[in-house]
Amino acid sequence: MTAPAVRRTQSTASLRHRLAERGIDTSLLMLVPALVFAVALFIYPFSYGIGLTFQPSVAVQEQWGGGVFANYVAFFKDSFVFDSVYLTMRLALPAALFNVLASLPMAFKLRHRFRGKKLLTTLLVLPITLGTVLTAQGLLIFAGRQGWLNRFLLQIGVIDQPLALVNNYLGVMFSLIISGFPFAFLLISSYLSGIDPSIEAAAKTMGANWQQRFRRVILPLLAPGLATTFILTFVLAFSVFPSARLVGDAMGATRVMALMGYRAFAEQIDYPMASTIAVMMGVVELAVIALVLLWRSFMYKGTTGGKG
């Protein structure tokens, strides 16, 4: 009610002053480089790419029809391309789930202080130095037919034939776990350390046993962290393609979307189709993230009381 009156009395002040009161002044110019960067290197290319998907090449148009939507028609109808969605999910979802579920008990067990904890965390960072390309090379040597792993298993008599651990689905899975697990573990550990220990202590005092404490106290508090970790490991696993090519079966079980996108981009030089695959990758990934966030929205959203 008094707002118009206030505005009228302020109108004597200069425009600059009034803008400054709303948080707009020359220091906002510091935002300009970042804004230029975001527009030039992210928004423009991305919208350009989306526009490109509606300009299919003549070959695609002739083969699949559908006018400006020919790329999308090709994406859904060409089973060679569309199957890659399923193949990607078959790799990325189990990998992300495994990484989160395996690091949960580990982070839980290792949250207390013990000797060598710092060493353990440092060692867990090691795979980040390896990177996917190197992990692939190592897996090929270590877990290959002549590698130490198979040699050892043969020697102790567990198996008769060398196991096929690389150049197939399993190889990529191993590579995803090796690069994703430490990531998930470090994140979950940090979320876990953000939960105030006195909350659990209180539950203990009231007579809750180990399972109840975990199920009723820790898990609800940790759920947002778990969701975030799952999303981040999923994004990591979803977009992987060097290992799919190097330790996987690039034409068969690990023909992931990223690989198809790259193939269209660099080998067929069909930029519109490559952009279509890239956009569809984004859509599929966002759908999974949206599902996780939906699940998370049903969870406890208050404070964890810790240092987080």
Add this chain to the structure above:
Amino acid sequence: MATQTVASGAPRPDVTAPRNRKRPKPGVPPGERSLVASPSTWVVWAGTAAFFIFLIGILVSVMVDSFGRSWFTTWLPETFSTDWYASAWDRFGMTQVIGVTLAVAVAVIILSVLIGVPAAYLLARRRFPFKKLLTVLFFLPVLMPPITYGIPLATVMYNMGLGRSLTAVILVNLVPSVPFVIMTMTPFIEQINPAIESAARMSGANTRRVFTRILMPLLVPGVLAASILVLVRTVGMFELTFLVSGPGSDTLVVAIYRAMTAAGGGESRPLISAMAVVYTLSMMAILIIALRFVSPVQLVARVKESRED
């Protein structure tokens, strides 16, 4: 034969007996944990052990391979030599590849700090219209898989005639780096007491002086941490660099990948291993320095303080 088994079997009860006798004895003082861990602990440690066996196996086998000669059906190569390193160095022009990698990393660090820190400062300190929208915009590249925006971005680069050039590699690597700097620096700036800036302003310092004399020295540790994280990410970044780089602008990871997938079954394995070892060692050197300044968690995600949960 028979005597041997008897001989080896005889001392066994003596060895195990004291352990068996000790286990049921509840002579543990209260508050001290028993040495025999619960089954769940064993599972956790077994998982950790399995993971590390894989990890160390991978590392050591690449290492051995790079020094080995004719390693086919034996546990270890027949002879060892450092020839692979010398030939890898010549064959792949490692001097140039490493030079490119360093140049790209340094350029990306400088540019992303210059672009990111002012934006982080405003996001940390000020309220202004559309702040939420801008924050989302800045963080979007981190949430997307690199390939998703990499392919359109690379298309634009090729259309502008920048394909396979060093400029393109640097520009492409800025896309995930700038949000990362903003993400690391915003909480860092938030924890600097604003009263310090106010005091400087009251003492008559203008904005420029506040920045150069007051904020810069305070920001150095944060900038250092962010730079190292960007360095690790840029050197390790494969997807984006791979899409736009070509001969002459390949970074080390991409060069290794190209050597592995070269037509005709790729280069010989130890040659690639030698390159891989060079890569790992340089990454480890960076990381050891990095861990002096940042916590391991920061290497994988934004710092704890920035959590909005």
